[in-house]
Amino acid sequence: MEIPYTVEARPDTGVFNAKLGVWLFLASEVMLFGALFSSYVLLRTGAPAGTWHHGREFLNVPLATLNTIILIASSVTMVMSWASLKLNDFKKYRIYMGLTLLAGVGFLVVKGFEYGHKFEIGLLPKTNTFLAIYFTLTGLHGLHVIGGMILNGYFLGPGSKMFKTQPERFTNRVEVAGLYWHFVDLVWIFLFPTLYLL
Amino acid sequence: MALVDERVAHGHGEAHHEELGFWQKYVFSQDHKVIGIQYGFTALCFLLFGFSLMMMMRWSIAYPNQPIPLVGKLLKASGGIIVPEFYNQLGAMHGTIMVFLGIVPLAVGAFGNYIVPLQIGAPDMAFPKLNMASYWSYFIGGVIMLSSFFAPGGAAQSGWTSYPPLSDIAPTGQTMWLFGMLFLIISSVLGSMNFLVTIIQLRAPGLTWMRLPFFVWAQFVTSFLLLLAFPALQAAAVLQMMDRLAGTSFFLPSGLVVSGQQLQVAGGGSPLLWQHLFWFLAHPEVYVLILPAFGIVAEVIANNTRKPLWGYRSMVYAVTFLGFMSFIVWAHHMFMTGMGTVMSTFFQTTTMIISIPSVIVLTALLISLWGASIRFTVPMLFALAFLPMFAIGGLTGLPLGLAPADIHLHDTLYVIGHFHYVVAPGTVFAMFAGIYYWFPKVTGRKMSELLGKIHFWPSFLFMNGVFFPMLIQGLAGVQRRLYDGGASYSHAQPVLHWNAFMSGSAWLLGLSQIPFIFNLFWSMKKGEKVGANPWEATTLEWAAAPSPPIAHGNFAEIPTVHRGPYDYSLPGASTDFTPQHQLQEA
Numbered sequence: 001m002e003i004p005y006t007v008e009a010r011p012d013t014g015v016f017n018a019k020l021g022v023w024l025f026l027a028s029e030v031m032l033f034g035a036l037f038s039s040y041v042l043l044r045t046g047a048p049a050g051t052w053h054h055g056r057e058f059l060n061v062p063l064a065t066l067n068t069i070i071l072i073a074s075s076v077t078m079v080m081s082w083a084s085l086k087l088n089d090f091k092k093y094r095i096y097m098g099l100t101l102l103a104g105v106g107f108l109v110v111k112g113f114e115y116g117h118k119f120e121i122g123l124l125p126k127t128n129t130f131l132a133i134y135f136t137l138t139g140l141h142g143l144h145v146i147g148g149m150i151l152n153g154y155f156l157g158p159g160s161k162m163f164k165t166q167p168e169r170f171t172n173r174v175e176v177a178g179l180y181w182h183f184v185d186l187v188w189i190f191l192f193p194t195l196y197l198l
Numbered sequence: 199m200a201l202v203d204e205r206v207a208h209g210h211g212e213a214h215h216e217e218l219g220f221w222q223k224y225v226f227s228q229d230h231k232v233i234g235i236q237y238g239f240t241a242l243c244f245l246l247f248g249f250s251l252m253m254m255m256r257w258s259i260a261y262p263n264q265p266i267p268l269v270g271k272l273l274k275a276s277g278g279i280i281v282p283e284f285y286n287q288l289g290a291m292h293g294t295i296m297v298f299l300g301i302v303p304l305a306v307g308a309f310g311n312y313i314v315p316l317q318i319g320a321p322d323m324a325f326p327k328l329n330m331a332s333y334w335s336y337f338i339g340g341v342i343m344l345s346s347f348f349a350p351g352g353a354a355q356s357g358w359t360s361y362p363p364l365s366d367i368a369p370t371g372q373t374m375w376l377f378g379m380l381f382l383i384i385s386s387v388l389g390s391m392n393f394l395v396t397i398i399q400l401r402a403p404g405l406t407w408m409r410l411p412f413f414v415w416a417q418f419v420t421s422f423l424l425l426l427a428f429p430a431l432q433a434a435a436v437l438q439m440m441d442r443l444a445g446t447s448f449f450l451p452s453g454l455v456v457s458g459q460q461l462q463v464a465g466g467g468s469p470l471l472w473q474h475l476f477w478f479l480a481h482p483e484v485y486v487l488i489l490p491a492f493g494i495v496a497e498v499i500a501n502n503t504r505k506p507l508w509g510y511r512s513m514v515y516a517v518t519f520l521g522f523m524s525f526i527v528w529a530h531h532m533f534m535t536g537m538g539t540v541m542s543t544f545f546q547t548t549t550m551i552i553s554i555p556s557v558i559v560l561t562a563l564l565i566s567l568w569g570a571s572i573r574f575t576v577p578m579l580f581a582l583a584f585l586p587m588f589a590i591g592g593l594t595g596l597p598l599g600l601a602p603a604d605i606h607l608h609d610t611l612y613v614i615g616h617f618h619y620v621v622a623p624g625t626v627f628a629m630f631a632g633i634y635y636w637f638p639k640v641t642g643r644k645m646s647e648l649l650g651k652i653h654f655w656p657s658f659l660f661m662n663g664v665f666f667p668m669l670i671q672g673l674a675g676v677q678r679r680l681y682d683g684g685a686s687y688s689h690a691q692p693v694l695h696w697n698a699f700m701s702g703s704a705w706l707l708g709l710s711q712i713p714f715i716f717n718l719f720w721s722m723k724k725g726e727k728v729g730a731n732p733w734e735a736t737t738l739e740w741a742a743a744p745s746p747p748i749a750h751g752n753f754a755e756i757p758t759v760h761r762g763p764y765d766y767s768l769p770g771a772s773t774d775f776t777p778q779h780q781l782q783e784a
Contacts, residue, residue, distance in 0.1 A: 001321040001751035005399050017324045017399050024391045028425045035433035035475055042471055043448070051466065126445035129466045133448075136440055 007169045022176045026183050029144075033187055036140070040133045040194070053130040055195045058123055060114055064196045067110050068188065074103030075185045078152075078178045085171040090163060093174075097156045100181070104149040111142060134195055141191060144184045151177050226334075228326035229750050233333050234312030235640065238633075241304035244340060245626075246711075248295035251288045253708055258285050259683035260701035285681035286355035287347070287371070293358025294375065297483065298382050299340050301625055305490035306386075306424070307336065309632050310393055310417045312640065316739035317411050319402025319759065319779075321751045324395040332389040339381030346374035357679065359476055362449035362469045366441045367456055373442055376435045383432045390424035393417060402738065404759035408514070409778070411737045411763040412500075412507060415514050416493030419521040420486050427482035427525070434475035441467075470535055477528035485524045487621055488588070489517060491628030492559055495581045498631050499563055501735045502578035503570035504774050506764040509562035516555035516562075523552040533601045534608045542601040549599035556592055560585065575733075576650030580631035583658050584624060591619030594669060609679075612672025615665050623661040630657075630714070638732045642745040643725030649717040656710035663703030667696035734775045737763055741779050 009016050044052055081096035118124075118131075125135040155174055162170040227233060257266045258280035270278025280288070315323055323329045346353040351369025354360065365372050397418050401410075410418075437448040445463065449472050452465030500507045507513065529537065529545040564585060572578065594616040597603040607613065630653075637645045674693045676684040683697040684690030730743035738759070742752050757779035765776040 001753075001756075003320075003322055003324060003326070003400070010399050013398060015399075017395050020398060021325065021391055021395045024394050024425060025387070028387050028391070028429050031426050032429035032432055035430040035478070036436075039433065039437060039448070039471055039475065042474075043466070043468060046468055047466055124444075125440060126447075126464060128464050129447060132440060132444075132446035132464075135444075136436060136446075140436065 007166070007172060016172055018172060018176045019179075022179050026179065029183060033137075033140075033190075036133075036137055037190070037194070040137070043129055043133065047129070053128050055130065055134065055198070058118065058131065059134070059196050060117075061196050063110055063114055064192055067107050068192050070103050070106050070110070071185045071188050074100045074107070075182050077103065078181045082171065082174050082178050085163070085167070085174055088167070090160075093163075094156065094160075097152060097174075101149060101152050101156060104145055104152070107145060108142065111138065137191055137195065141184070141187050144187065148177070148181050148184050151180065223749075226330060228322075228330050230311050230315050230323045230326070230329060231640075231746060231749070231752075233329050234308050234310075236333055237303050237311055237336070238308030240337065240340065241300050241308055244295050245300040245304065247344075248292050248300050249708065249711075251292040251295070253704055254280065255285060255288045255292065256701035256704045258681050260697045262682035262685055280681065282681045283355065284352065286357075286679070287353045289679060290354045290357050290360075290375075291343070291347070294343065294354070296621075297358065297487070298379070299336075299343060301487050301621065301629070302386070302424075302483075303336055304629055305487065305625065306393075306417065306420055307333070307389060309413075309490060309494065309629075309636075310389075310420075313636060313739055314393060314414055314417050315396060315400070316639070316742050316747060316752055317414050317737050318397060318400060318405055319738045319741075319753065319757050320396060320400035321753065321756070323392050324399055325392050328388050328392050332385045332392065335381050335385035335388065339378045339385060342374055342378035342381065346371040346378070349374055359480070360438070360472075361476075362438065362441070362472050363451070363454055365438065365472075366449055367461075373439065376439050376442070379435050380432065383428045383435070386424045386428050390421035390428075393421040394425065397421075402756055402759055405738075405778075406759075408511065409759055409762050411493075412496040412510065412513060413490075413493035415517060416489040416496075419517050420489045422521055423482040423486050423489075423524060427479045427486075430475050431479035434472055434479075437475075438472065470532075470537070473532055473535060474529070477531045478525075481528040481531065482524045484617075484620070485520060487625050488556075489520075491584065491588075491625040492517065492563075494628045494632040494635070495584050496563060497735075497737070498577045498581040498635050499566050500764045500766065501635075501733050502573045502575055502581070503566055504573070504766045505566065505570050506762070506766060507562065508565040508568070509558075510762070510764065513559050513562050516558040520552060520555035523548060523555070527552050530599050530604075533604045539601075546599055546601050550596075553592065553596060553599070560589060560592070575634075576645070576647055576654060577631040577635035579651070579654045580627045580634065583654070584627045584631065587619060587623035587627060587661070591616060591621075591624050594619060606675075607672060609677055610672035611668045611676050611678055614678050615668030615672055618665045618668070622665065623658070627657075627661075630654075633718075635733070636739075637721065637725075638728050639739055639742075639745050639747075641722055641725070642727060643721055644728050644732060645717050645721040645725055649713045649720075653710065653714040653717065657707060660703045660707035660710060664700050664707060667693075667700050671696055731777075734773070736765055736775050736777050738778055741777055 003017070004010075005017050007016060013020070077096045077099040081093050081100060084090075084092035084096055123131055125132045155170075155177060159173070160170070162173070222228075224232065227236075254266060254269065263279055265278030266273070266280060273279070273284070276284070311323070311329070315321070349370040351371060353371040354365070354368065354375035356365035356368050356372060360372065360375065397410075397414060437446075440446045441448050441450065447463040447465050447467040449469050450461065450463050450465060450467045451469065454461045454463070454465070496507055496513070527545060527548045529541060530549045533542050533546075594612070598607055598613060598616060634645055634650055637643070671684070671690070671693045674689065676687070676690045676693060680687075684694060728745070730745050731740040733740070738757060741757050742748075743754075748754070759778045760781050761776065761778055763778060765778070767774045768776050
């Protein structure tokens with residue numbers, strides 16, 4: 001027997017299963033990053049006066065600004081790829097999804113340069129507690145970016161075959177992947193000011 | 199099994215039901231019923247293993263520094279004696295295994311998986327593949343936990359709470375504990391998300407929220423707690439892993455001295471931070487342990503009193519309220535950390551408030567018994583025993599929730615007695631009730647009533663033999679986590695004689711489980727064959743015929759629900775039960 005509401009929305013809740021699922025998953029993710037942000041706040045406010053190191057001492061704000069722009073742009077292309085599927089334009093979908101993936105790669109490359117430079121000059125997680133929370137938060141965010149890229153890569157490559165047989169279901173899948181991608185983007189929007197600027 | 203498959207192929211099955219191979223059918227299955235059984239079997243094995251660890255600990259408590267009989271040969275290095283370091287490993291792993299690998303997977307993974315889709319009239323869980331991934335993630339986590347006993351320096355030994363700074367500087371076993379926890383957390387996040395979507399999206403037509411069986415409500419709130427509370431421990435585990443592997447000092451304060459030498463770390467961390475993150479998970483976790491038990495007991499009581507549950511609506515509101523409140527009580531575990539009187543006052547107030555919904559549920563269940571012609575079946579015996587046992591567990595918790603009383607009782611055996619009364623004769627008895635109650639649905643056969651009673655009475659007796667003296671010892675001031683049970687403390691001497699009594703009770707409690715284990719396996723093959731609804735119950739799982747329900751689909755046709763969950767003894771009805779899918783009051 002088929003499981004109901006995998007494609008069409010359940011009338012009384014107004015969503016299909018995977019959409020509700022991803023929202024709940026994101027709620028859980030909010031709690032994960034929320035706990036880490038709270039730890040950051042607690043450690044920083046708990047540090048004796050004058051002992052806390054600030055991000056601007058170590059971090060490269062222009063590079064991070066570039067990364068912020070890249071990620072926001074990728075959120076836009078992600079929406080465009082979903083909208084193209086809604087308009088039944090598979091070619092455009094592939095272009096926009098490809099751009100999203102490319103932005104992900106760009107983000108990681110920039111991040112790689114940032115990390116590499118810090119390791120070179122001996123700034124490691126164990127150097128001080130600011131760098132410890134910096135590497136933990138951005139590292140975990142980086143893993144989320146990689147996860148999202150694997151997902152998007154699958155929908156660009158082998159997963160896109162589904163568009164021929166079940167176009168609606170595939171469009172839904174891209175929408176769900178998009179929600180996750182926006183969340184990853186949003187986490188960075190919080191990380192950027194709290195780590196680099198404040 | 200063959201008969202069942204035939205039904206799928208001929209009766210209802212469409213062309214896409216190709217024959218599944220052995221591996222897909224029994225090992226990497228995506229059928230919620232098979233996954234439920236996998237969860238149940240694995241969790242029962244872990245419960246038995248965790249219990250065995252405790253039986254070893256009890257030897258050391260009653261007869262410290264004496265070689266342990268039977269299993270002593272395994273401890274070659276110490277000549278069969280349980281040394282304090284090994285005792286610490288046993289303690290930490292007993293707690294971890296019982297909570298994270300035993301009770302939660304049994305209560306949520308097994309009962310939730312098997313029963314919830316059936317009770318809401320769904321063909322399966324909403325995401326069968328994730329369901330499978332959830333089980334295997336749990337399995338891997340369990341394997342990592344068990345293998346940590348063989349790590350250099352042994353398994354985790356900083357208590358199930360893994361408080362830093364001790365846990366930060368503990369041997370490799372602690373790192374494995376953290377990795378194991380990560381897998382368990384992934385498993386529970388996947389699982390709980392799946393439950394929530396299933397309950398919200400896949401309810402059968404007509405099954406409105408206030409027609410849901412109370413068990414489903416309990417699982418619903420439980421899933422929210424798992425989904426939103428576990429990530430805090432995930433964050434904490436990541437931070438502790440950074441401390442252990444990357445040399446950071448999230449939990450290490452400046453100037454920490456270990457074995458006479460100052461630790462070479464950056465410092466500036468806060469051990470209290472771990473406690474906040476840990477208890478932010480672990481207090482909701484307490485309700486994860488007890489809510490499914492409430493659910494099972496409610497089902498069994500409604501069925502065996504042949505009456506609707508008294509105050510069903512207030513029970514539903516109570517558990518929902520309890521779910522919200524459980525997120526703002528965590529620091530009552532931390533009154534002794536010096537976090538200040540303002541914080542303590544806040545958390546003791548919320549703690550007193552959260553005791554109210556539990557009392558509502560318990561009272562409603564108690565009043566449900568009033569004036570009923572009770573059937574004393576084996577599941578009902580366990581459910582009835584749950585009520586006073588959980589009441590003792592709950593009421594002994596109140597003094598711990600009040601900061602002034604907690605100063606005296608904190609870290610004593612009174613705490614151990616309190617939460618074991620909640621979980622052991624409380625939740626575990628409810629789990630037994632659930633196993634006896636739903637066994638006919640899972641296998642098509644009943645478990646032996648006689649063996650069940652031989653299991654119940656000694657278990658009930660010895661449970662109290664183990665845990666009640668803990669309250670007495672704790673009030674006398676005996677601390678927890680002492681490998682010699684307090685023998686080296688003068689203030690413990692007047693209550694020391696209880697140790698042998700409690701240990702004896704624990705071993706006899708172990709022996710009392712033999713009839714259950716025998717019954718479980720014997721009844722699978724030889725138990726009395728029964729129909730689809732042997733208890734004459736009303737909820738939808740009993741409408742799924744035959745027992746076990748058909749693989750990948752459950753119902754030949756999705757039923758339509760016409761009434762509330764507990765329409766027992768309706769006036770004018772020809773039978774004393776009217777199933778939820780029945781239209782007329784026949």
